[in-house]
Amino acid sequence: MDLRELVISSCKICDGSGVLNNERCSCRGIYNILVSMQIGNFPDEVLLKLYNETLLSEFELCDDDLYYNRILTDPDFFVSNGCGLVIYGVGTMKAASYLVYKILEHDSSLDCGYQDEHTKISVFDLSFPSGLEQLARVIKSRVLKLLPTILLVNLLDVFDSNKSLADAVRWGYGMGLNGEVFRGVNVIEKIGISRWK
Ligand SMILES: [Zn+2]
Numbered sequence: 001m002d003l004r005e006l007v008i009s010s011c012k013i014c015d016g017s018g019v020l021n022n023e024r025c026s027c028r029g030i031y032n033i034l035v036s037m038q039i040g041n042f043p044d045e046v047l048l049k050l051y052n053e054t055l056l057s058e059f060e061l062c063d064d065d066l067y068y069n070r071i072l073t074d075p076d077f078f079v080s081n082g083c084g085l086v087i088y089g090v091g092t093m094k095a096a097s098y099l100v101y102k103i104l105e106h107d108s109s110l111d112c113g114y115q116d117e118h119t120k121i122s123v124f125d126l127s128f129p130s131g132l133e134q135l136a137r138v139i140k141s142r143v144l145k146l147l148p149t150i151l152l153v154n155l156l157d158v159f160d161s162n163k164s165l166a167d168a169v170r171w172g173y174g175m176g177l178n179g180e181v182f183r184g185v186n187v188i189e190k191i192g193i194s195r196w197k
Contacts, residue, residue, distance in 0.1 A: 075103045084143070125149045136164040139168040
């Protein structure tokens with residue numbers, strides 16, 4: 001997908017020049033974020049939705065989720081403390097992509113990656129049961145380096161069936177992946193943390 005064509009060339013505000021009154025047009029900021037995410041292997045379909053703001057309207061549903069809001073209002077906290085978030089249920093990739101977008105909007109110098117352990121902000125999809133042991137090691141190492149991490153799962157049962165993974169994302173400040181669990185797009189109800197112990 002040609003993001004320059006999509007975002008800058010078609011911009012009605014600056015007529016595709018990327019410049020407005022000798023200043024950077026807003027389309028360039030959006031372009032830079034989407035390029036970072038494209039380099040980080042986020043799917044084109046999701047980037048397109050972010051650009052069309054479809055995701056943003058979907059996420060008004062999540063207004064009363066505390067941790068979700070904390071990331072949006074204070075992304076520095078999430079990034080500098082190496083926090084984590086586990087998202088489960090429907091629409092997890094969308095939820096994660098939206099959060100990453102908002103974090104990069106706040107600080108565009110950060111790099112991000114989907115299924116890539118080497119970036120500052122990483123999103124891992126645990127829906128594929130292969131390689132969970134390896135992933136547990138990756139997550140543990142990220143926790144030690146205080147690198148913020150978002151995990152996507154279909155069902156939380158994946159932690160019941162994989163001890164090392166459950167251990168890697170063990171709950172509690174200073175104990176493991178700090179963060180909170182929330183459901184994806186459709187349902188925002190949070191669950192108790194006792195499940196992780
Ligand atoms: Zn523009």
